[in-house]
Amino acid sequence: MTAVEDLDRIPAEAVRLAASRADEAAVAVSEIxxxxxxARPSFILLFVPHRLQTDELANALRRSMPDSVVFGCTTAGQITPRGYEDDALLAIAFERHHFRVASILFKPISPVSIAEVVSQTERLVSQFPATPGRKRLALIFADGLSKQEDILMSALETGLKDIPVFGGSAGDGMRFERTQVLRNGEFHSNAALLLLLETDLAFAGLGFDHFQPTDKRMVVTRAIPEERLVLEINGSPAAQEYARLVKVPVAELSPTIFAENPVLVRNGNLYHVRAIQQIHGEHGLTFHSAIDDGLLLRLGRGKEIIRTLEAGLAVTDDGGEAPDFILGFDCYLRKLEIARKGLDGQASEQFRRRRVVGFSTYGEQHLGVHVNQTFVGVAFFRPKGGAPL
Structure with a gap:
């Protein structure tokens, strides 16, 4: 399949797409x-595979695309016009006819200064007033190893007020060593990138997972919250008790086991996943989201993942029309489960049918809440006319 044929699989009007599987950063940027x-973009989102060196990529962007406004992050995989991929440099060019953008970089974010994030966000919003007839939304890309997304999202919700925010935590393949966000030609760790968008397109937020709670309850009896580290569950070593509940030996615990047996926390009438990242030491468990002593958890059981994916992506506008495209932030643990079950092709076909592009994350941001093992997205609908900016 050629690049042109590949990109024609998602015939969007409001964005242009480009992808490169080249091994060298300079070649990949040249192909992009x-x-x-x-294209005549307001800005470009660039989702970076872990195999490309970010310093080389930054140099290539400065040489080859010096006049382009490029944002983005490193990833744990990409969602391209082919569907799930691991090694593609994906670029999404947002046409200036339909989008305006303003940005701010929060650095450092570990620890997060809540007051500073609120203040800077409010300032950005006030300096980016809405144009009559257009709507605003925000996108957030955060260092996926910062362990600060929960606090960051609370601060952003205060600063953004009624502006909805969606996003994903940057990834690093399956290495969990270094995650970065991209702004103004530079990659940054220990940072978060906030984009404030204005568009003439109608849009709808998406957020869904495929888990339901079981009757297997857990209480966090010893934790180090700032490290998202759980040392004891139900008074026993955390890894040992979790392994007992999922009925596998501790030695067999792996990202795939964590993906298929998540723990859930209740928030009102809803349950959210608190995903486990990895074993820490001999008995600890490191999580992707906030954790604390006394937190009540339940073991989750999965529903049919392709069916829930199909249902979750089946969004339409008021006229019953499908989206022009969906910008998607999909947890890497979902991808792991899908791959283990041999459902990669079916999932990719759903993404192609629904015009989904985006990346696999280390965590997702949905309307002020940091979540895991969830698909979060924004469906943008085809333009209905209107004057360009």
Whole structure:
């Protein structure tokens, strides 16, 4: 399949797409630039595979695309016009006819200064007033190893007020060593990137998982909250008790076991996943979300993941029309489960049918809440006319 045929699988009007599987950063950026030659973007989102060196990529962007406004992050995989991929450099060019953007970089974010995030966000909002007839939304990309997304999202919700925010935590394949966000040609760790968008397109937020609670309850009896580290569950070593509940030996615990047997926390009438990242030491469990002493958890059981994916992506506008495209932030643990079950092809076909592009994350941000093992997205609908900016 050629690059052109590949990109034609998602015939969106409001964005242009480009992808490169080249091994060298300079070649990959050159291919991206060539594919976007006819685009007139307000800005470009770039989702980076872990195999590309970010310093080389930054140099290539400065040389080959010096006049382009490029944001993005490193990933744990990409969702391209082919569906799930691991090694593609994906570029999404948002046409200036339909989008305006303003940005701010929060650095450092470990620890988060709540007052500073609120203040800077309010300032950005006030300096980016809405144009009559257009709507605003925000996108957030955070260092996925910072362990600060929960606090960051609370601060952003205060600063953004009624502006909805969606996003994903940057990834690093399956290495969990270094995650970065991209702004103004530079990659940053220990940072978060906030984009404030204005668009003439109607849009709808998406957020869904495929788990339901079981009757297996857990209480966190010893934790180090600032490290998202649980040392004891139900008074026993955390890894040992979790393994007992999922009925596997401790030695067999792995990202795949964590993906298929998540723990859930209740928030009102809803349950959210608190995903386990990895074993820490001999008995601890490191989580992707906030954790604390006394937290009540339940073991989750999965529903049919492709069916829930199909249902979750089946969004339409008021006229019953499908989206022009869906910008998707999909937890890497979902991808692991899908791969283990041999459902990669079916999931990718759903993404192609629904015009989904985006990346696999280390965590998702949905309307002020940091979640895990969830698909979060924004469905943008085809333009209905209107004057350009």
């Amino acid at each position: 630039r060539r594919q976007l030659a006819s």
